[in-house]
């Protein structure tokens with residue numbers, strides 16, 4: 287949410303999002319950057335946002351605001367510093383060094399935005415460059431712009447990049463969030479895109495409007511049918527094991543140990559969401 291928008295910062299205290307990105311980059315006009323920095327850092331260290339992870343998106347490396355943003359964010363100690371247009375391992379190392387020099391607490395991680403062609407081509411190296419880097423975030427608006435691609439239903443022009451980024455995140459054991467959906471008036475199309483992100487393996491989606499939160503939460507949470515199936519899979523496999531078998535079928539489908547691990551993850555996600563509520 288725009289760091290200069292006091293009303294949005296206030297409203298965020300009631301929004302059922304897992305994490306908040308308080309933005310100093312694109313959503314804040316140049317004249318408003320300094321005031322927004324102060325407001326956002328105060329918000330991030332206020333403790334007023336409950337269980338929500340509060341993060342700060344700084345301006346990009348090489349911009350006139352980046353160093354001051356990073357210093358102020360390091361001192362505020364948010365859950366993460368979200369950095370736009372991270373393009374190389376050297377960028378990650380510079381961020382890491384600046385956060386350490388600024389006295390950032392260990393809990394302040396780096397969320398790196400992948401939003402340029404070079405970042406996609408180097409995604410797995412960027413992702414593995416630092417233990418402080420915990421999350422990748424897709425910047426699909428900038429990426430489409432750089433590719434000269436069009437925003438179309440189904441996102442065919444972006445599929446290679448989306449999939450490459452998920453590969454990189456899984457390679458390095460990091461979380462990955464999909465990019466934003468710009469039409470805040472079309473929740474049906476938003477839900478289709480969120481479902482696509484879930485099917486690709488994304489851990490969540492970044493949002494730009496409170497109206498997108500509920501459909502996003504519903505899409506990414508395991509459904510009652512998925513939970514019931516996961517329980518059935520685990521029970522059937524355990525019964526098979528007791529009979530000395532390593533493979534069984536549930537609803538006609540083969541179940542092996544790896545499917546049990548997937549089922550256990552479904553239950554763990556459902557349990558984690560239940561604990562948040």
Ligand SMILES: CC(C)(COP(=O)(O)OP(=O)(O)OC[C@H]1O[C@@H](n2cnc3c(N)ncnc32)[C@H](O)[C@@H]1OP(=O)(O)O)[C@@H](O)C(=O)NCCC(=O)NCCSC(=O)C[C@H](O)C(=O)O
Nearest residue numbers: 287288293294297312313425426427428465466494495496
């Ligand atoms: C997109 C918006 C400009 C729409 O604003 P608006 O028309 O004012 O929305 P509503 O009137 O429907 O707002 C209803 C109430 O909700 C509050 N609100 C709106 N948006 C937010 C928000 N993001 N966070 C918290 N609260 C929000 C309004 O204040 C209203 O509250 P109330 O008056 O009490 O009823 C606007 O939604 C917006 O600015 N969104 C965020 C834009 C943004 O952050 N952009 C930067 C991130 S996206 C990005 O950078 C892309 C990436 O880098 C890439 O390359 O892809």
Ligand SMILES: [Mg+2]
Nearest residue numbers: 401425427428
């Ligand atoms: Mg961007």
